[in-house]
Amino acid sequence: MWDFPLFPSQASTNAPRLDALMLFEVGVLIFFSLLIGVLVVGFGIRFRRGNAVDRSNPPTHSQSMEVVWIVIPMILSILMYAWSTQLFFDLYEAPADAAQVDVVGKQWMWYLQHPQGRSETNELHVPLGRPVKLNMTSQDVIHSFFIPAFRIKQDVLPGRYTSLWFQPSKVGVYDLFCTEYCGTNHSNMIGKVYVMEPADYEAWLSEKGVGPSQAEEGERLFVQHHCAGCHRGSQTVHAPKLEGVYGKPVPIQDGKDVRFVTADDRYIRDSILLPQGEVVAGYEPIMPSFKDQINEPDLLKIIAYIKSIANRETSQ
Amino acid sequence: MQHHHQSSQLHQSAEAHEQSHHVIAVKTYLMIYLALMLLLALTVGAYFLDMGSHQINLAVAMTIAVVKAVLIVLFFMHVYYSAPLTWITAVGSLLWVGLLLAFLLADYFSRGWLDILGK
């Protein structure tokens, strides 16, 4: 019966710092609540009607009292403000060496993509003691990514990227919630965060048989969306081979001129979503747009596939 | 203690009388109208003038609009002849629009000042 927590566990470097601030503010809360409470009850007892006390010349105003109770809250306010704002900025400015995990929210699941290729749904595995940075976007409505044990939260928006970072400090399994109301199953858009010893984490990363890797999934989708129909040497359609494209400069027709663009994630992504934007020199702009047809997680997989064939030579 | 008393003479809106019924000369109205027409011509003229940057063009257009509005408010709407309360109301409403715009745009302009995605 009494086996229920009253305080969330502290599992990130941020958590104790935030709790310290919270403790201070709870102190302020208790101080003023008690002050008001004690005064109200105290005056209530002392000055209750019929009690024989001195009631002569009750003061009706006092400049100096007003100054006192303006200045003291003001000073406390500025203190609380400075402290919390300091923490807040630290909360979002990720260290440069943070590992990056991509997060996509959609009704009603979290999709997480590790740099090493592994992806997960509603689960996030992270190594102990290493800063992790989340790059987040949403495919539909606004969601919010919340890990109480880390004391962090950030809304996840459609059409925009937002970010968040943390450094886990305690091995364990923690809750992951969506805190921005997002429709029917908002309360089931939840997951778990596994903080692991770095060695366990490495093992987990290389674990096989947990399903196809990101790139393998991507290849399947590449075929499924008929990309392969054009891009794997079609007789009728003249389209570039995608092997070895990633990371290399690509010539782009720009009016009569040609300029070069590096084929990075953004470029690949735009080529798929807005193919008319940049047309490879020497090809016709016939590739259809896949905007609204491929969802964000799948897009990431396809990009992962195209990345994975970056070192393969084209057979042209 | 507060008393009931038969004296509506003391009514405090004595100031009110002066405020409302000032008759403005037709000539004044016509002058204001003329000024408005000139300002209208001026805005269109300014539009065709290339003043170097869009911001300047916008600033000029808005300044002229404000001057026009001020003329209408002061004379056609009689604020020039009205009690301070009317002045405060008119100026206050403009102030509030400014406030909304200032805080709203402050968010948009300061996004991306820090090199943090989405902040």
Place this chain on the structure above:
Amino acid sequence: MQASTSTLPDAGTGRQILLSHFDDLDQQHLSSNLGMWFFLVSEVMFFSGLIGAYAVYRALSPVAFERASGHMDLWVGFFNTLVLLTSSLTMALAVRCSQIGDNRGIVRYLIATAVLGTVFLGVKGFEWKQEIDHHLLPGPHFVVPAEDAEALRAVSVGTDGQFDPVKYARNLGHFQMMFVLYFFMTGVHAFHMIVGVAAVLIFAVLAQIRWFSGYGTTQIEVLGLYWHFVDVVWVFLYPLLYLIG
């Protein structure tokens, strides 16, 4: 400034009627006047929400707004501004007539105001039709004209100085956004005009049949405030919608 001798219409021509909860006519007049002023304050805030949206999107895509604005006929807008400013003059004169007790003047100037207001609405309707015909009404039939698409494409460059399709898409979106705001702002303004014209006409009739006590000084003045406010809104809409560039 003229001394403020009382010009309240007096017996013979009918004194203003005092409602029972007021103490005197001045209090009554002041209340009506102030009531309209605070109503106008709330109107200003209503428009300010739209102006806020306008400011944000224009700041995000200045060129899109400029291109979109190019489809609005500057001279038609000019003509309409002229008409509306003139109607403000006639309205002011109608108020003046009510102050000096010139009933025929009231009727005449109110009718002139209503006519000018109607002209404005007619021209506005004509403009709307043109724009709708050119598929510029936001929604499924909206089309971004080729030359605008081209121009927007040209300015859609990323920080690396190269074409940025995401920016391009956003610019195209904002091009339409300008028309959303245009139709909505002019629509709300036109709604206010329609209400205004109807009220002016009714007041003209009431003045003609001498329904008002004391020439309706208070009522016509309050109506005047409303009319001038609608005019002031247009004074801002004209440069914001037609004169970008």
Place this chain on the structure above:
Amino acid sequence: MSASAHARRDDGRPADYLSDTSVASWLLTTDHKRVGILYMLSVTLFFFVGGVIAGLMRLELMTPRGDVMSTPDAYNRMFTMHGVIMIFFFLVPAIPGVLGNFLLPLMIGARDLAFPKINLLSWYVYMIGGVMGVWILVYGGVDTGWTFYTPFSTMYSNTYVVTAAVAVFITGFSSILTGLNFIVTVHTMRAPGMTWFRLPLFVWSHYATALIMVLGTPVLAISVVLIGLERLFQFGIFDPKLGGDPILFQHLFWFYSHPAVYIMVLPGFAVISEIIPCFSRRPIFGYRFIAFASVAIAIFGFLVWGHHMFVSGQSMYAGAVFSILSFLVAIPSAIKVFNWTATLYKGSLRFDTPMLYAMGFMGLFTIGGLTGLMLASLAIDVHVHDTYFVVAHFHYIMVGGTTMAYLGGVHFWWPKITGRTYSELWGKLSALLVFVGFNLTFFPQFLLGYLGMPRRYFEYRPEFQVLNVMSTAGASILAVGFVLPLFYLLLSLRKAPDAGPNPWGATGLEWQVESPPTTHNFHEPVLVTCGPYMYSPEEAEREYASQHVHTA
């Protein structure tokens, strides 16, 4: 008061504003007191509708799994309707509509508000919105949350969002009309001698409230119109696919809805500022500071709306600015609380029902307000935003604060409004139940929030259950506390008027006319010669002493 000179009712009592009982006379009335009664009936109705929904929600939340309502959608509609009804149809109109309408003219010595017809119109407009609200509720509800965030509300929800937007839009106009009426009334209708600094603080607070109503509500109106249009025509002003920004909606929404929280609490301050001096029998402490604090809250309350958007993707600098301003806007509230407390010092205190509510208000508002400061602290808000911590914060202010103040005010002026006294015993009992039930309901939610339980959750992690059960238990006590007044107040109506003009021995102008007042309030022109709250604690003691001697 010489009532004999005036008309009499059928039963021989002098005619008062309640005398004409025909339905038409009520529906067409322009008497500010009757409009106040109309508001009282409607806000009570909406409060109980919203409250029953809250009860159902609490029942659902007894267990971690969803088992009371069949689907999450049903629950989602519940909290949305609860929020919409409680905010737009109960709390915003409650004190201004009921007590403000009834008392404002009386307190300043006027025969009515400046625009009696517009006053009636505002009630009708409000009822049209309200009826639409109930219609939506009956036909399936809305599931966007009371905040209507895009793009969920515009593209994804398949409930009656447009109808709800229209209902809120319409109700907004009622608020604007009320505000307009109050502002003009305070400016032009004050009796001779009633200078600004002789106004009761009730009037100052309502004036400040009215300013917010006029300045803020139109922005809410335009943002819900945009929601409606975007939903109907898909032209996407907030649609990210078209370059629109959903955050813009949040800005516009909170530009109204933060100041609106002061629309909800300033009238509460208004009531407390009347009750405390009366039951302490002494002038209020720091009159001018309290008066100016109201206006300061109304003005600076407009500068902090972004504190609802700290984790929304708003720029960090904007967040930092909104945060510091939120702290600063708390200062005027602090001024008020301290001045009320100081008013108790050297008073001659009696603890009648209204005073109990007022004291409850002071404690609970302080806790609610100070937790508001925690929310205004950026880093803490990151953790507790959209959790039950926020839910607890605003219920502490809106239920523990304003709803208590409203009940206190209803008890305080009930003898004036109806001419009857009610049972003190039952009054005190229900005040106590409300206080205890309230704390049991909402205190555990602070803990839940810090533990990380998100709000708007149909199902939750099992470890949160114990606290949720406590909360539900508290809610049932609270429900009893809220239902009791309905009975004993209505029962008091069955007896003949027994209150007399001034049962509390209070000083305001409203206490110098009959209870219930006559239609035109005052029989003779009013001349005010001194400020409000001219109580004397020593005199009160002598009075008490002599009474004591007599009965003993």
